[in-house]
Amino acid sequence: MAFKLHGSTGSTCTRRVALIAKERNIPYEFIPVNMSVAEHKQPPHLQHQPFGQVPFIVQEDGFELFESRAIGRYLTTFGSGPQLIPTEPKAYAKFEQAAGIEYAQFDPIAAGITVEKIFKPRYGQATNEKHLEGLIAQFESKLNGYEAILGKQKYLAGDEVTLADLYHLPYGKWVFVDLGLGDLDKRPNLKRWWNDISSRPSWQAVKDGV
Structure with a gap:
């Protein structure tokens, strides 16, 4: 599983997703969103994240997801490394x-x-x-x-x-x-x-x- 991470280097939420990807050894491609010119508020971005925020991810099969905590939970189902969410x-x-x-x-x-x-x-x-x-x-x-x-x-x-x-x-x-x-x-x-x-x-x- 690999994905594209659309976000900003200055965003705590973007960094949260990157952190979990690293923790689970999942490769990703970072796609920068230029928030200084409000790129995140423009129609192309809003098609993927309707609240005009970062980040969102896109998988190779076209699956998309936004909200950093939800993405982090999803990523724990892939890759390798510590479980991060217990099942008992x-x-x-x-x-x-x-x-x-x-x-x-x-x-x-x-x-x-x-x-x-x-x-x-x-x-x-x-x-x-x-x-x-x-x-x-x-x-x-x-x-x-x-x-x-x-x-x-x-x-x-x-x-x-x-x-x-x-x-x-x-x-x-x-x-x-x-x-x-x-x-x-x-x-x-x-x-x-x-x-x-x-x-x-x-x-x-x-x-x-x-």
């Missing part, structure tokens, strides 16, 4: 719990912080400092939950790495590495987990591009 019912339930944590507890806050601290200044917009302060307070509170979970097990769903862990990497780089948030030295379980997942060869291959 209780383990799967724990995976879904962990996936929900990433989607609801981490991603919205990390994305909001990144917008205020990185993207707004990059495009000449003023940071909403009050909003940012609230986001960082929420982020710190959420990370206390992570510390508690990871004090009992190696990864968020148990003792095997899953998509739920890996999906943290694109925004985790922004908040933990580039912005230095999270006070990882005071959260040893979180630090161990972050160092573990961020050192994976798959992430090292795509963390600065796709």
Whole structure:
């Protein structure tokens, strides 16, 4: 199985898909979408991604799929490497719990912080400092939950790495590495987990591009 990955090198969602492809040893061809000239809002792109976002993939047989998390789940059915989604019912339930944590507890806050601290200044917009302060307070509170979970097990769903862990990497780089948030030295379980997942060869291959 091989596919074409239509996306942007600056997109966390594009990087999420590339990460899982690398993790599963699935070859892909990257097709850049020029978001600086709003190529993603033009009819040719909208035919494939009706919400005007990136990424989407196209397989050799013409099958198409968008939404990065859905693509990642689909890719786990191909290639080789760690399973990433358990099949035993209780383990799967724990995976879904962990996936929900990433989607609801981490991603919205990390994305909001990144917008205020990185993207707004990059495009000449003023940071909403009050909003940012609230986001960082929420982020710190959420990370206390992570510390508690990871004090009992190696990864968020148990003792095997899953998509739920890996999906943290694109925004985790922004908040933990580039912005230095999270006070990882005071959260040893979180630090161990972050160092573990961020050192994976798959992430090292795509963390600065796709």
